Amino acid sequence: MTKELVFGHQNPDTDAIAAAIALAYLEKQDGYETEAVALGPVNPETQFVLDYFGVQAPRVVNHAQPETDQVMLVDHNEPQQSIADIAELKVTHVVDHHRISGFNTAQPLYYRAAPYGCCSTIITQMYSEEGVTIPKEIAGLMMSAIISDTLLLKSPTTTDVDRDALQALAEIADVDNYEDYGIQMLKAGTNVAAKSAQELIDSDAKSFVLGGKNVRIDQINVVDLADVNARLTEIKTAMKTEADAENYDLFLVLVTNVLTSNSELIGVGEPQDVVAAAFGNQFDENDVMQLPGVVSRKKQVVPPLTEQLQPTK
Amino acid sequence: MTKELVFGHQNPDTDAIAAAIALAYLEKQDGYETEAVALGPVNPETQFVLDYFGVQAPRVVNHAQPETDQVMLVDHNEPQQSIADIAELKVTHVVDHHRISGFNTAQPLYYRAAPYGCCSTIITQMYSEEGVTIPKEIAGLMMSAIISDTLLLKSPTTTDVDRDALQALAEIADVDNYEDYGIQMLKAGTNVAAKSAQELIDSDAKSFVLGGKNVRIDQINVVDLADVNARLTEIKTAMKTEADAENYDLFLVLVTNVLTSNSELIGVGEPQDVVAAAFGNQFDENDVMQLPGVVSRKKQVVPPLTEQLQPTK
Numbered sequence: 271m272t273k274e275l276v277f278g279h280q281n282p283d284t285d286a287i288a289a290a291i292a293l294a295y296l297e298k299q300d301g302y303e304t305e306a307v308a309l310g311p312v313n314p315e316t317q318f319v320l321d322y323f324g325v326q327a328p329r330v331v332n333h334a335q336p337e338t339d340q341v342m343l344v345d346h347n348e349p350q351q352s353i354a355d356i357a358e359l360k361v362t363h364v365v366d367h368h369r370i371s372g373f374n375t376a377q378p379l380y381y382r383a384a385p386y387g388c389c390s391t392i393i394t395q396m397y398s399e400e401g402v403t404i405p406k407e408i409a410g411l412m413m414s415a416i417i418s419d420t421l422l423l424k425s426p427t428t429t430d431v432d433r434d435a436l437q438a439l440a441e442i443a444d445v446d447n448y449e450d451y452g453i454q455m456l457k458a459g460t461n462v463a464a465k466s467a468q469e470l471i472d473s474d475a476k477s478f479v480l481g482g483k484n485v486r487i488d489q490i491n492v493v494d495l496a497d498v499n500a501r502l503t504e505i506k507t508a509m510k511t512e513a514d515a516e517n518y519d520l521f522l523v524l525v526t527n528v529l530t531s532n533s534e535l536i537g538v539g540e541p542q543d544v545v546a547a548a549f550g551n552q553f554d555e556n557d558v559m560q561l562p563g564v565v566s567r568k569k570q571v572v573p574p575l576t577e578q579l580q581p582t583k
Numbered sequence: 584m585t586k587e588l589v590f591g592h593q594n595p596d597t598d599a600i601a602a603a604i605a606l607a608y609l610e611k612q613d614g615y616e617t618e619a620v621a622l623g624p625v626n627p628e629t630q631f632v633l634d635y636f637g638v639q640a641p642r643v644v645n646h647a648q649p650e651t652d653q654v655m656l657v658d659h660n661e662p663q664q665s666i667a668d669i670a671e672l673k674v675t676h677v678v679d680h681h682r683i684s685g686f687n688t689a690q691p692l693y694y695r696a697a698p699y700g701c702c703s704t705i706i707t708q709m710y711s712e713e714g715v716t717i718p719k720e721i722a723g724l725m726m727s728a729i730i731s732d733t734l735l736l737k738s739p740t741t742t743d744v745d746r747d748a749l750q751a752l753a754e755i756a757d758v759d760n761y762e763d764y765g766i767q768m769l770k771a772g773t774n775v776a777a778k779s780a781q782e783l784i785d786s787d788a789k790s791f792v793l794g795g796k797n798v799r800i801d802q803i804n805v806v807d808l809a810d811v812n813a814r815l816t817e818i819k820t821a822m823k824t825e826a827d828a829e830n831y832d833l834f835l836v837l838v839t840n841v842l843t844s845n846s847e848l849i850g851v852g853e854p855q856d857v858v859a860a861a862f863g864n865q866f867d868e869n870d871v872m873q874l875p876g877v878v879s880r881k882k883q884v885v886p887p888l889t890e891q892l893q894p895t896k
Contacts, residue, residue, distance in 0.1 A: 369691055375682045376889045378698035378881065385691035399712045568691065576689045 272340045273303045274362060275331065277353065278389075279346035280309045281474055284316045284418040288411035289344035289389040290328060292404075293365055296393065297342065299402050304342065307331045309353060313473055315418060315459025315491075322455075323410035323443070334359050345389040347373040350477045365392055368568060369576075372479065387427040390415035394435040409442035417452040418459075424531050427569045456528045462490070462497040467508040470498075471523055478572065481579030483519040483541075486512075489567050491528045498525045502536070502556060509538045520545070526565050535559040535571075548578035585653045586616045587675060588644065590666065591702075592659035593622045594787055597629045597731040597772075601724035602657035602702040603641060605717075606678055609706065610655065612715050617655065620644045622666055626786055628731060628772025628804075635768075636723035636756070647672050658702040660686040663790045678705055681881060682889075685792065700740040703728035707748040722755035730765040731772075737844050740882045769841045775803070775810040780821040783811075784836055791885065794892030796832040796854075799825075802880050804841045811838045815849070815869060822851045833858070839878050848872040848884075861891035 276294040278286025287308055294306035308328040312320065320327055333355045334341050341353065342363035348371050349356050363380040364373075367389045384392050390412035397404050404412070416436045420428040423436065440448040462470065475488035492498055498505065505523065513521045520539040527533070537545055537557050546552050546559070553559045564570045589607040591599025600621055607619035621641040625633065633640055646668045647654050654666065655676035661684050662669050676693040677686075680702045697705050703725035710717050717725070729749045733741040736749065753761040775783065788801035805811055811818065818836065826834045833852040840846070850858055850870050859865050859872070866872045877883045 367691055369688045370683070370694065371687045373686075374684045376886055378680055378682055379696060380698065381683065381694050381696035383692060383694035385693065573689050 271301070271303050273305065273338050274340045274342055275334050275338055275353075276304050276306045276342040276344065276363075277309055277328075277331070278344045279351040279476065281472065281476070282308045282310055282312060282316070283474060284313075284319055284411075285389050285415035286345045287312055287316050287328060288319070288408075288415035289365065289393055291325070292390060292393045292397075292408050292412050293342060293344050293363070295405065295408055296397060296400070296402055297363065299400070305329075313459060314461060314464075315455060318455055318458035319411060319414040322414075322451075323407040325407050325411060344393075347371070347383075348478070349373065350479065365389060365396070367392060369572070384431075386429050387423075387425060387432040388416040388419040388435075390419075391429075391432045391435040394439060395431070404439070404442050406443055409439045410445065413439035413443050413445065413448060414452075414455055417448065417455060421456070421526075421528050421531065421565055422449065422452045425566045425569070427566045456491065457493060460491045460493050460528065462492055462501075467501060467504045468512075470501075470505060471508050471512060471521075476567075477518075478575075480572075480576050483579060484517055485575065485579075486516070486518040486521045487524065487567055487571060488522070489524045489526060491526050493527065493529055495525060495527055495532075495534055498534075499558075502558070505536065506538055506557060509536070513539050522571070524561070524564070524567055524571060528565075531563065531565050533561040533564045535561050535564075544578050545575065548574040584614070584616050586618065586651050587653045587655055588647050588651055588666075589617050589619045589655040589657065589676075590622055590641075590644070591657045592664040592789065594785065594789065595621045595623055595625060595629070596787055597626075597632055597724075598702050598728035599658045600625055600629050600641060601632070601721075601728035602678065602706055604638070605703060605706045605710075605721050605725050606655060606657050606676070608718065608721055609710060609713070609715055610676065612713070618642075626772060627774060627777075628768060631768055631771035632724060632727040635727075635764075636720040638720050638724060657706075660684070660696075661791070662686065663792065678702060678709070680705060682885070697744075699742050700736075700738060700745040701729040701732035701748075703732075704742075704745045704748040707752060708744070717752070717755055719756055722752045723758065726752035726756050726758065726761060727765075727768055730761065730768060734839075734841050734844065734878055735762060735765045735769070738879045738882070740879045769804065770806060773804045773806050773841065775805055775814075780814060780817045781825075783814075783818060784821050784825060784834075789880075790831075791888075793885075793889050796892060797830055798888065798892075799829070799831040799834045800837065800880055800884060801835070802837045802839060804839050806840065806842050808838060808840055808845075808847055811847070812871075815871070819849065819851055819870060822849070826852050835884070837874070837877070837880055837884060841878075844876065844878050846874045846877045848874050848877075857891050858888065861887040 276290045290306040294304040297304050306328045312327045340360050365382045478485045509521045523536040525534045589603045603619040607617040610617050619641045625640045678695045791798045822834045836849040838847045
């Protein structure tokens with residue numbers, strides 16, 4: 271049996287870490303030799319979660335080879351969001367809740383996707399289908415992932431399946447009031463003052479190829495939009511420098527107030543007019559667009575941009 | 584609720600038809616408004632199955648629009664094997680047991696794949712997970728699909744999950760001896776004499792893009808390889824004409840003896856030397872290569888060709 275690494279996307283968030291740990295455990299019960307790893311250090315929100323449930327952060331890796339050439343992906347499928355040597359690896363399993371894009375294999379594989387708010391929700395279903403008991407601390411991690419991805423069930427990505435999974439996981443994890451816990455957890459991830467501009471634009475950033483353009487989209491969670499606006503010049507300079515260095519045509523940062531569920535979008539690079547058209551809205555003179563009610567990059571940002579940049583399906 | 588069409592690949596085989604009917608029924612229980620359709624007329628094997636279990640052949644369609652713009656795919660995902668207007672449609676569900684290639688979406692969706700011998704095996708699992716009783720005639724169709732795709736469990740694509748599903752389905756379908764039934768069914772699909780050369784090279788053909796080449800691969804099931812060899816000149820002429828007309832760089836026809844599990848490969852177009860290298864074998868002066876023990880296009884033909892034509896992962 272070949273050892274397989276199990277990991278989420280680059281710049282791991284709580285779901286990427288929780289889903290990797292949960293799938294690695296589940297597949298171990300099926301006889302696979304698995305290890306959950308991470309494509310980067312955990313963020314402050316995830317560190318809060320790991321500390322709370324007494325779980326160690328997964329080992330950080332950049333390459334799978336020479337250690338192994340078989341891997342399982344969670345919470346992503348697009349190659350540019352994955353491990354550096356993904357093109358040389360055999361992907362045997364994917365569990366994901368995103369669009370499918372640029373993901374090609376030479377062989378049949380296990381692929382499990384559903385349009386739920388959180389990848390850990392799908393894995394919760396899989397435990398149930400396979401009759402595997404969820405260990406208490408893994409239930410705590412998956413519960414936290416659902417809270418994180420759905421902003422306490424307030425994101426439009428939230429489904430009834432996420433709601434049910436969150437209830438069930440909170441019970442197994444022995445968390446009496448998941449709302450109180452969730453607000454504590456979300457706040458732990460929003461300390462803007464403690465981060466450099468570079469850290470802010472990096473920490474939750476993902477790359478997309480949309481209509482032939484290299485698009486980078488970051489999301490910053492805050493409890494007060496003013497925290498970011500006060501540092502706008504500094505943040506935009508960091509975005510431009512990074513866009514030049516990494517060849518991004520367009521760099522967008524979605525700043526989301528996790529308490530009010532409103533966002534602002536900061537945009538540098540081109541085509542800005544296409545972004546404006548995608549949201550039926552305008553950037554102001556500081557390159558900031560108001561997006562009231564927008565909290566989901568996946569459901570409310572990537573689809574209209576995709577539609578505007580590469581109108582196909 | 585938008586009506587959704589559910590269909591398998593072009594040149595439908597028994598699994599493409601059975602899986603479409605079975606998934607359409609299952610999703611109806613979940614509240615979707617579905618209709619199973621087919622991207623072409625059923626083949627003689629499938630007609631035998633439909634007659635045996637008293638099911639009507641699905642309506643044949645070429646386009647989903649203007650009837651609907653939402654569809655569910657079974658037994659395929661590659662766009663060139665799908666409905667003509669696939670690029671304009673929203674795919675909400677996929678259930679498949681093939682490699683993933685060229686399949687991209689703008690939105691998250693339900694995707695369920697497993698490396699089993701038959702797509703209907705996955706759908707059998709889904710019925711069980713969702714606690715839905717399989718109607719007798721649908722069990723008969725799915726049982727037949729497993730027999731067809733695995734050549735009575737003899738193909739190397741066969742897994743224990745296929746074996747278990749076949750047993751369970753035969754019981755529900757009230758078929759006492761599925762081996763006897765299976766041989767009858769496979770023979771019904773192998774009447775080479777009744778078909779024109781054009782029909783022979785078309786009936787189970789699929790298109791692939793491999794290393795930038797347009798590759799067409801057909802499979803003909805026979806009970807005696809001599810039936811095809813006697814008509815080799817006629818068949819090769821039809822292959823060349825079709826390759827010219829449709830811009831195929833390479834046209835391969837895998838002729839499989841369903842009783843002995845051996846095949847011959849007929850090849851026209853280029854690069855023939857790459858095909859030879861892929862199988863570590865040679866075409867003879869009649870462009871025929873012996874492939875003893877090869878019965879699976881998916882597991883024994885496409886992967887070595889992919890590896891040879893576009894060595895990546």
